[in-house]
Amino acid sequence: MSSKKLLGALIVCLVLSNAAVGARSPKQIEKDIGNKVYCMCGCVTTLNHCPHENCPVKSEMHKIIRTDLAEGKGEPAILHALVARYGLKVLASPPAEGFNLTAWILPGAGLLIGLFLAITVVRRWHTPALQGVTPASPVDERVRAAVEEEMKKFGG
Amino acid sequence: MNQVGSVGLIAALAFAIYGVVAGAVAGKLRSPRVLKSAQRAVLGFFVMITLAVFSLEYLILTDNFHSAYVASHSSRALPLIYKIPVLWAGQEGSLLFWTWLLSIYAGLAVWLNRRKNRQLVPYVISICMGVATFFSLITFLVANPFTQLSLVSATGTTPFTPTDGNGLNPALQFHSMIIHPPMLYLGYVGFAVPFAFAMSALMTRQLGDNWIRVTRRWTMVPWMFLGTGIVLGGQWAYHVLGWGGYWAWDPVENASLLPWLAGTAFLHSVMMQEKRGMMKVWNMVLIILTFFLSIFGTFLTRSGIISSVHAFAKSDIGPYFTVFLAIIAAFSLTVLFLRLDFLKSENRLDSVVSRESGFLFNNWVLLAAVLAVLWGTIFPIISKAVENQTVTVGPPFFNRVMIPIGLLLLFLTGVGPLLAWRKTSFQSIKRNFTVPLIFAAVVGAFLFWAGVHHLYTWMSLFLCTFVFASILGEFYKGARTRMKISKENFFAAVYNLTMRNTRRYGGYIVHLGIVLLFVGFAGQAFRFETQKLMGPGDLLQAKDYLIRCDRLTGGENSNYTYEAAVLAVTKDGHALGEMRPQRRLYLASQQPLSRIALRSTLAEDLYVVLAGRDPDSGKVLIHVIINPLVQWVWIGGMVVLLGTLLALVPSRVERQMEEIRKTEEEAVEANHVL
Amino acid sequence: MVLGIAILLVIGMAVYVATPLLSPESPGEGALPIDVTPLTDLKRRRMVVYENLQDLEFEYKAGKVSREDYEALRENHLGEAAQLMLAAQEQEEVTENDVIIERQVATRRAQRKLQPHDSYTCPECGFENPLPVKFCGNCGTKLPQHASKK
Numbered sequence: 001m002s003s004k005k006l007l008g009a010l011i012v013c014l015v016l017s018n019a020a021v022g023a024r025s026p027k028q029i030e031k032d033i034g035n036k037v038y039c040m041c042g043c044v045t046t047l048n049h050c051p052h053e054n055c056p057v058k059s060e061m062h063k064i065i066r067t068d069l070a071e072g073k074g075e076p077a078i079l080h081a082l083v084a085r086y087g088l089k090v091l092a093s094p095p096a097e098g099f100n101l102t103a104w105i106l107p108g109a110g111l112l113i114g115l116f117l118a119i120t121v122v123r124r125w126h127t128p129a130l131q132g133v134t135p136a137s138p139v140d141e142r143v144r145a146a147v148e149e150e151m152k153k154f155g156g
Numbered sequence: 157m158n159q160v161g162s163v164g165l166i167a168a169l170a171f172a173i174y175g176v177v178a179g180a181v182a183g184k185l186r187s188p189r190v191l192k193s194a195q196r197a198v199l200g201f202f203v204m205i206t207l208a209v210f211s212l213e214y215l216i217l218t219d220n221f222h223s224a225y226v227a228s229h230s231s232r233a234l235p236l237i238y239k240i241p242v243l244w245a246g247q248e249g250s251l252l253f254w255t256w257l258l259s260i261y262a263g264l265a266v267w268l269n270r271r272k273n274r275q276l277v278p279y280v281i282s283i284c285m286g287v288a289t290f291f292s293l294i295t296f297l298v299a300n301p302f303t304q305l306s307l308v309s310a311t312g313t314t315p316f317t318p319t320d321g322n323g324l325n326p327a328l329q330f331h332s333m334i335i336h337p338p339m340l341y342l343g344y345v346g347f348a349v350p351f352a353f354a355m356s357a358l359m360t361r362q363l364g365d366n367w368i369r370v371t372r373r374w375t376m377v378p379w380m381f382l383g384t385g386i387v388l389g390g391q392w393a394y395h396v397l398g399w400g401g402y403w404a405w406d407p408v409e410n411a412s413l414l415p416w417l418a419g420t421a422f423l424h425s426v427m428m429q430e431k432r433g434m435m436k437v438w439n440m441v442l443i444i445l446t447f448f449l450s451i452f453g454t455f456l457t458r459s460g461i462i463s464s465v466h467a468f469a470k471s472d473i474g475p476y477f478t479v480f481l482a483i484i485a486a487f488s489l490t491v492l493f494l495r496l497d498f499l500k501s502e503n504r505l506d507s508v509v510s511r512e513s514g515f516l517f518n519n520w521v522l523l524a525a526v527l528a529v530l531w532g533t534i535f536p537i538i539s540k541a542v543e544n545q546t547v548t549v550g551p552p553f554f555n556r557v558m559i560p561i562g563l564l565l566l567f568l569t570g571v572g573p574l575l576a577w578r579k580t581s582f583q584s585i586k587r588n589f590t591v592p593l594i595f596a597a598v599v600g601a602f603l604f605w606a607g608v609h610h611l612y613t614w615m616s617l618f619l620c621t622f623v624f625a626s627i628l629g630e631f632y633k634g635a636r637t638r639m640k641i642s643k644e645n646f647f648a649a650v651y652n653l654t655m656r657n658t659r660r661y662g663g664y665i666v667h668l669g670i671v672l673l674f675v676g677f678a679g680q681a682f683r684f685e686t687q688k689l690m691g692p693g694d695l696l697q698a699k700d701y702l703i704r705c706d707r708l709t710g711g712e713n714s715n716y717t718y719e720a721a722v723l724a725v726t727k728d729g730h731a732l733g734e735m736r737p738q739r740r741l742y743l744a745s746q747q748p749l750s751r752i753a754l755r756s757t758l759a760e761d762l763y764v765v766l767a768g769r770d771p772d773s774g775k776v777l778i779h780v781i782i783n784p785l786v787q788w789v790w791i792g793g794m795v796v797l798l799g800t801l802l803a804l805v806p807s808r809v810e811r812q813m814e815e816i817r818k819t820e821e822e823a824v825e826a827n828h829v830l
Numbered sequence: 831m832v833l834g835i836a837i838l839l840v841i842g843m844a845v846y847v848a849t850p851l852l853s854p855e856s857p858g859e860g861a862l863p864i865d866v867t868p869l870t871d872l873k874r875r876r877m878v879v880y881e882n883l884q885d886l887e888f889e890y891k892a893g894k895v896s897r898e899d900y901e902a903l904r905e906n907h908l909g910e911a912a913q914l915m916l917a918a919q920e921q922e923e924v925t926e927n928d929v930i931i932e933r934q935v936a937t938r939r940a941q942r943k944l945q946p947h948d949s950y951t952c953p954e955c956g957f958e959n960p961l962p963v964k965f966c967g968n969c970g971t972k973l974p975q976h977a978s979k980k
Contacts, residue, residue, distance in 0.1 A: 038548050044406065046550060049399035051750075054768065092550035094535070099543045105529035105533045107557045114527075118520040122513050125434075125505035143919075147911045151880050160836045167840040186861035192850035200843040207836060275865045287863070364871040365878070431882060502875075506906075526872065576895050577882065578903055583896035631891040657885075761857065 012072050033065055033075060037082055037090050122144045158223055161302040164208035168255070169296055170199040172288040172708050179282030183275075183360065191274070194281045200264050202259040209256045212249060212301050216242045220316040222424040225301040227251055229742035231323035233714040244337050245324055247458060247473075248301035248739040253338075253453070255291040257345040262288065265374070273370060273393025279356030280349075287348050298473050322704045326716070330396050336388040340412055343382025344450045346414060350375040351447035351488075353439055355720050358491045368429050368439065373804065375426075375443070379419040380800040385791030386412050398750040398765045400685070400781035402789065404783045405554035410452035410533040414526055418446040428515050429579065434503030437492070438519070440499065449526070451481060456533070487653050487677045507579040514572035521565045528557045559612050559806025563619060566674055569667050570623035573630060589630060596622035620671045620678070627664045627671075634661075655807065669799055672792030679760075679785025687767065689720065691775040698780045701762060702726045706734075708776060716740040718751075721766055721776050725755065737766035737778070760784040805813060869925060872918040879911040 024032070034048035041057035043050045050058045064085065068078045082090050094100035178194035179186070188543045212225070216239055221227040229249070230242045244250040269277050295301070307316045350371040357367035389409065390402035403409060407491040420441040428435040459474035505512055532549045574588040600618040608614045631650060638649040654661040688696045690705040697703075703723050710719040718740040725732045738751035755762040763781040770777065866874075883904065890900040957968035965972055 036552055038550060042246070045397075045399070045404060049397070049401070049404065051397055051399065087546065089546040089548045092548055093553035093556075094539070094547040094549060099545075100539065100547060103532065103539075103547075103549060103553065104557075106531050107561075109526070110527040110531075111521075111524040114520045114524050118516050122505060122508055122516060125501075126508055143912045143915055144908065145910060147876075147915055149910070150876070150884065150915075157832065159833050163833065163836045163840060167843070173842070173845070182862075188862055189850040190854065191862060196847040196850065200847050203839065203843055207839065274862045278862075362866055366865050366866045430877065439937065574894075576889060576899065577885070578906075579899055581896050581899050584894065584899055588894055632893060634856075634888070637888060637892040671938055677894070699883050 029075055029078075030062075030065050030069060033078060036079065036092050037061070038092050040086050040090060123143075157215050157220065158304055158365065161208045161211035161215075162296075162300075164204045164211065165252075165292060165296050165300075165302070168204035168208065168259075169289065169292040169493045171197045171204060172285045172292055175201060175285030176282050176289060179278045179280075179285060183278030183282065183356070186275070194278060195266050195270070198259075198281055198285065201285065205252075205256045205292070208252060208302075209243070213240070213243055216240075219321070220319050221319070221763045222315060223301075224303045224305050226827070227305060227318050227321045229324055230323065231827055233744060234324055234329075235715065237334065237501075238324055241328065241334050241337070242324055244341070245328055245333030246301075248295070248299040249825060250337070250341070251291065251295045251299050251458075252301050254341055254345055255288060255295055257338075257341050258284070258288050258291060258348060261346055261349050265352070273366070275360050275362055276353060276356045276367065276370075277357050280352040283352035283355050284348055285366045287312040287352075294473055294476050298476060300315045320744065322743060326742040326745060326747050326749040327396050327542050329715075329742075332388045334396070336385055336392055338385075339381050339388055341422050343378045343380075343385050343412070344415065344454055346378025346381060347375070347419065347443075347447045347450045349378075350443055350726065354443045355488060355491060358440065358495045361495065363436065363495065365430055365433070372423070372426050372430075373418060375422060375446070376800060376804055379416065379423060380797060380804075382412060382419070383800075384793065384797050386416060387796075389788065390793075393491050393791060394786070395754070396749070398752055398767070398779075400683070400763050400765075400783055401680075402786070403431045405532070405551045407533050408457050410529050410554075411456040411612075413529055414533075415446050415450035415453055417522050417526045417529070418442060418449050418609075421519045421526075422446055424515055424518050426521075428512060432512065434505075434512065436499040436501060437496065440492050444484075444492070445526075446454055448481065448484055448488075449530075451477070451484060455481065468618060470662055478804040489756075493723065509575065509585070510582045511575045511577045514568065514575045517568045518565075518568050518572060521561060521568060525533045525561045525565070527556065528561060532557065562674070562677075563612065563615055566616065566619045566623060566670070569670060570619065570626050573664065573667070574626055588626075588629075592622050592625035595625040599816050613678045616674050616678040620674050623667060623671050627668055631661070631665055654802070655805070656805040658805045659803050662799050662801075662805070665799030665802060667799075669792045669795030669797075672788045672795055674792075676785050676787070676789030676792055679783070679788070682784045683779070687692075687777060687779040689770050689773065689775040691773065696778060696780065697761075699782055700727050701732075701780070701782070703735075703764070703778070703780065705776075705778070712778055714743075716742045719766070719769065719776070721778060723753070723764065723778070725762065735762075735764050737764045739766045739768070739776075756787055757788050758785075761786045784822070867925075869918060869921050872914055872921060876911050876914045876918070879907055879914065883907045883911075 031048065035046055037047050039045060039047045039050035039052075039055065039058050039061065041050060041052060041055050043052060043055070045051065047058065047061055052058065061082070064082065065078055068081055073081070079091070088094070094103045096104050165666040175197040178190055178197055182190035184193050213734075215223045215226050216222075216230055217236075219226070219230070219232055224246050225246060226242070230239060234242070242249065244253040262281070265280060265284065266277065269280075273280075275621045290376070305316045305318070306313045351366050353371045353374065357363055357440060386409070389412070393404070394402040422439065425435050425442060427441055435698055455474070455477035459477060507513075532553055535549045536547055539545055551656050570592065574585075574592075576584060594616055599621040600614065603614060603617055608617065625726070631653070634653045635646055635649040638644055638653050639646060640650075642649075644652065684699055686696070686698050689696070690696060692707050694704055694705045696705075703725050706722045707723055708719065708721050710717070712718070718738045720736045720738040723735045723737070725735055730757060735753035735755060738748050740751055741747070742749065750765050750767065753764045755764075761781075761783040763783055765779040765781075767777040767779045886895065886900065886903055886907065889895045891896075895903075952966035952968060952971055952973065954971040955966065955969040957966055
């Protein structure tokens with residue numbers, strides 16, 4: 001089944017997309033972090049997208065990130081510092097550990113279970129006997145003629 | 157006028173309750189006169205809710221700030237065009253509006269079926285009025301828009317009329333905001349009708365393909381409105397929120413996506429039942445799920461249990477909705493369970509490689525998408541309950557989970573239509589797949605050579621080409637065949653082909669729209685952003701664009717004050733004219749809002765925001781985003797809408813069926829009189 | 831003023847809703863008609879098969895379906911349609927029988943209505959015969975014949 005192959009390809013993509021993080025400038029790191037954390041002012045958007053002008057929370061968060069960057073900390077360390085300061089809810093997506101792992105696993109598991117169910121249904125419904133050239137059962141010639149007649153009327 | 161509104165609301169509630177009972181009695185006794193009375197009760201409900209809606213709108217338009225609702229959502233300076241949407245800007249008003257739309261849908265369902273489906277209609281009335289009872293009840297009891305302001309003092313309460321209202325949230329003062337919420341509500345509300353038909357088909361054991369033929373249209377209409385509403389919402393976010401995107405996986409956005417996805421699954425698997433008499437139970441489950449999710453979405457939007465940019469005022473309607481959702485689930489699943497015996501499949505699957513299994517996998521992916529979005533949306537509540545820990549599930553999560561699912565779906569969009577019903581041999585597959593695949597491979601290679609190396613983006617564009625080519629192939633092959641058979645010219649052939657089977661070819665056009673949407677999504681990978689503090693004479697280079705600040709201006713009117721930057725834009729040395737991003741401060745609400753300046757082409761949007769002013773230098777912060785291919789998202793949405801409209805046109809084959817049905821009906825009626 | 835009109839409107843609507851209930855059931859209408867009789871359902875399923883056949887034909891001509899697939903599926907569809915037609919014919923016979931029986935019942939009822947009720951009461955034993963009969967169902971006495979032929 002081609003969808004199986006595709007699924008394989010998708011898993012490879014997921015791995016690749018994780019690995020595709022090369023060397024970045026501090027500015028780029030700040031931007032990336034800004035997409036990964038929420039602004040804690042209550043605007044319910046990521047730090048980069050907070051719509052508020054002169055948002056005190058936003059500038060405070062940016063300050064933390066910049067100081068840490070200046071100290072040479074990497075992205076994980078900065079995210080850690082932000083979590084320590086604001087709590088887990090600052091992260092735009094839950095960390096893949098502990099109970100929060102379920103958030104990540106369930107959609108994938110759902111996809112796989114669904115695939116399994118779909119394949120089971122196909123298997124169970126599949127009756128190769130009907131593939132044949134013969135009609136489902138021998139039919140009276142007269143009925144057959146009536147059917148052809150009616151069909152012509154329908155097509156007209 | 158407040159009293160008139162209240163009278164309308166109470167009377168509507170009474171008619172709704174009566175409708176539930178009368179519908180059920182009419183269905184049970186099969187009595188024409190009780191049915192007639194129930195039908196009139198639906199009309200009564202509509203008239204009374206209309207009365208309530210008109211009195212609220214009257215209060216809004218006449219600036220009657222004695223009314224609490226008007227005082228908190230409108231103001232004198234608000235332009236007339238934005239006073240009309242005040243009706244649905246707040247919790248109370250929008251619930252009333254919801255109920256009103258339901259009354260319109262129910263009325264239409266009754267009216268259009270006044271001469272047919274006479275067995276189904278009594279229960280349809282009963283169920284629609286059941287939903288109506290719930291909504292008019294909470295509008296009346298919990299979120300009444302007709303309360304009046306009063307001051308409580310030692311001497312008692314005295315009526316109070318403020319001189320001006322708080323004003324409409326400035327973010328909502330935008331043109332697409334006038335039609336976005338009605339579209340969305342028309343979507344949410346409308347799923348009540350197909351649900352009601354499904355339930356009454358179960359209750360009356362009329363489980364042939366009749367109900368599904370009736371329901372398909374009643375599902376397509378709200379599905380179309382919901383989709384349009386979602387796209388308009390994206391457009392609003394893009395123009396108003398000022399961060400240059402249109403979709404943020406906000407819980408409320410997700411809430412609207414959920415019934416849309418479930419409805420999409422239903423619209424596809426319905427075909428299995430119509431053509432082959434299969435998936436009868438599954439279709440029931442899907443329509444129940446779609447309706448459930450649309451009520452669930454309304455609940456999410458309103459209860460305030462999940463924080464969102466769309467947050468309505470927190471209110472105590474949550475428990476009512478929970479009970480209502482539980483009733484829907486319990487009722488519909490019980491009825492379904494009792495009738496399982498009547499829902500046996502008429503056919504088997506002849507071959508694994510067939511259109512049927514294509515639909516099966518399509519349903520699989522759509523349902524996986526529903527599960528993923530639903531899970532991500534409610535995970536914060538679950539995490540709070542289980543771990544007592546507040547987490548956020550935002551864009552990074554959804555992008556990671558949903559992009560693969562979306563691509564899988566896009567892949568199936570291309571493959572499905574190429575598979576024949578019942579059985580597709582390898583020979584046929586080779587015939588149908590070769591050309592689109594070669595085409596896609598060539599374009600894919602070109603894209604890679606042109607520098608598209610981001611995997612998802614490349615895959616998305618590759619699949620878009622594949623689907624696009626396969627759809628064009630369908631039209632081309634069909635037209636060629638018609639030209640051969642009936643000697644028509646090419647355009648006449650395409651036209652007749654489409655009109656003969658509007659569903660199929662309308663569906664292909666919807667797919668085309670989806671392809672365009674994905675092209676737009678793929679463009680996000682090439683987004684470019686930069687920003688700079690600018691004063692008169694300052695220059696800013698953004699890729700090929702050179703932006704020069706000519707001057708800073710400002711002004712005011714009765715609704716807001718604003719400051720603006722006048723920017724001259726050139727691209728590769730060609731002058732492109734002036735752009736004026738604005739920053740407004742709305743007087744009534746004292747809320748600031750950016751009004752972006754936008755220069756759109758089919759290739760890319762130049763999106764300029766005046767993000768703020770530096771108090772020291774007096775310069776303004778100009779934020780520039782270059783957003784490739786965004787226009788294709790709106791175009792795609794439009795194409796989906798047009799395709800759906802086309803699919804709603806009765807095709808020749810359908811009209812024939814209708815004809816046959818009518819003669820049968822007359823025969824039945826004649827028999828009856830005898 | 832406006833409130834008064836609104837209340838009048840409510841009352842008017844309520845009366846409008848209630849009228850069908852108060853009016854007596856008109857003799858022409860019985861129960862609500864059945865939407866889909868088994869016969870129409872069979873016929874419509876047959877139409878669907880024809881529709882599918884037409885689609886198949888078209889796709890074959892468009893070159894989307896290979897010859898073998900086409901021939902096999904066509905046979906199969908025609909067989910399906912023939913079976914549905916057979917089923918419909920059987921159903922039709924059943925329905926016709928039903929109609930005949932129904933008519934007989936109706937004529938009997940009509941006849942019964944023509945006669946005063948006490949005319950089937952046996953003068954001998956007082957038994958009330960439920961149908962127009964010549965002899966009492968209870969004791970076998972010949973009943974008087976009057977007015978029934980009119």
